[in-house]
Amino acid sequence: MKIRDYLEKKDKKLKKGQKRIKNFKVFDFNYLPDRPLMRDEVKPLVDGLLRYKSSGIANHLLVFGSRGSGKTMMVRHLKRLLSAKLQFVYANCRRHNTSYKMLAHMTGNKPRGNSQEELWEEFTNRYSAPAVVILDEIDLLSGKDRHKDILYLLSRSSAGYMTVLLSNNPKFLSRLDESIKSTLQPEIIHFRHYTAHQIRKILEDRAEAGLKKTDKTVIGKIAALTTKKTNSDVRVAIKTLYYSALEPEVEVEKHFERARRDIYVDVLSDLNDKNLLILRAAAEGKSRRAKKLYSSYRRLSSRAGEEPFSYAYFYSNLSYLQSLGLILLVSTKIKRTYTNRIQTLVDLELIQAVCKRRALDV
Incomplete structure (x- = not known):
């Protein structure tokens, strides 16, 4: 032919x-249905927003779950229902991956020309409580933003902002500084599969x-x-x-x-280099056990010129990759103990193609 x-x-x-x-928009991922599916996970989210609306006392929420579990869609739906009674401010950390960039976005400024302190002052002048600040994909906040200033500022503010954090990574909270965790103290809501x-x-x-x-x-x-x-x-x-x-x-x-x-x-395409190398090690490795896979990951990192994660961080990121639907952690009994066997859900060719684009084709 x-x-x-x-x-x-x-x-x-x-x-x-x-x-x-009859309507192509229905199949767009940004489409917001009029009546999303009601689930048990929605109730604590609604309760938290209504408590804040009634009392004005900030109660922060961390909503986590795998990609495609409905977190963002449900928060957008509740924003639509409550926008007449509450003020909402939204930022996606995939697009604005530092505290400075988020503040610039939420205040309508370009991410240059102002100090972070000036942007925060403008933020507080523009948004008076009650206001709900939604930070979507918070786990994609850049590693360069070590202190996660936006979370510190929001949780310590006397204005009483409510913060709703959406994360694919169930380990996100454990990586925050104690000073932030002690003031944020979010209620954790798990959106299940x-x-x-x-x-x-x-x-x-x-x-x-x-x-x-x-x-x-x-x-x-x-x-x-x-x-x-x-x-x-x-x-x-x-x-x-x-x-x-x-x-x-x-x-x-x-x-x-x-x-x-x-x-x-x-x-x-959204994975950082370290997680991409973990995934490649899992897809290429003959052994599916976590400890042997870690050795393969270290070898790949060395060849790519990347500083590898410690074993603790490596293991934590396996949970993150599972939350993205890229691997499965299968508990397996070996003799008298249980260990996790890693099963990859994505084709090796796709992983290698992304590695090649990033000069990680080792």
Whole structure:
């Protein structure tokens, strides 16, 4: 088949598929449904916001859970419901990864030309309590911001700001200075993995809002695959549903693998070099046991010119990689003791490609 023939055939097929979709925005990850799925995890989040609205006394929240577990979407939904009664300020630490950059963003300044003290003064002048400060993906705060000044300033402020921290990393709190932890003292809310039933319900709602026809058999298959193979990352499920609507003649499993690959490329690109080398060691290593994997990671780090984590930090970051849906830690009994066996969920070729782009192709 010639290139022109393939292009025309594929274009015709996709145009036919597009006619099955009535609202493309429903399949955008930034789409905010009118009625998100109610879960037990939502209750303490709502309770905390309502307590603050009623009393004005700041009670800080740390909401953690794997990627695609609905943290950001739910906070955005509650922000929409309560915006008439509470003032909300939002910053994403992926885009603004230091305290200085966050303050510049939240005050509408460019990240240069002002001192951090000046930006904080402008922040307090602009936002009077009650105000809820949402710091999304707080675990992506740069290592250069060693003292996490934004958290210290917010927790120590006499203005009484409430802080809601969203994190993929369950170990984030343990890495904070004691001075910050003692004043922040957040209530911890764990957004657990979606169940297959919950993913199915989410997909049915998206299908009703975005598709002209709904195939419940396809939705059931997607929900089962997502639960089994991705740490219940609902973003993979939504993308698979979209691909299946465009090309229903293709097997659901192929759409699922394509969607999972798309998501993994994004996640891998966000990893720092040390975590990327841990993941590569796990994917390449013959042994799946944590201690032997650590030796492989140290060798890779040495060849790449990177200072390796200590074993304690290495082990902590395994939990972080699991929260991102990149690995699974499987408890295995060896003789009389239990140890974790690491199972990678992402293709080695993808990891190697990202390493090569960063000159970590060792």
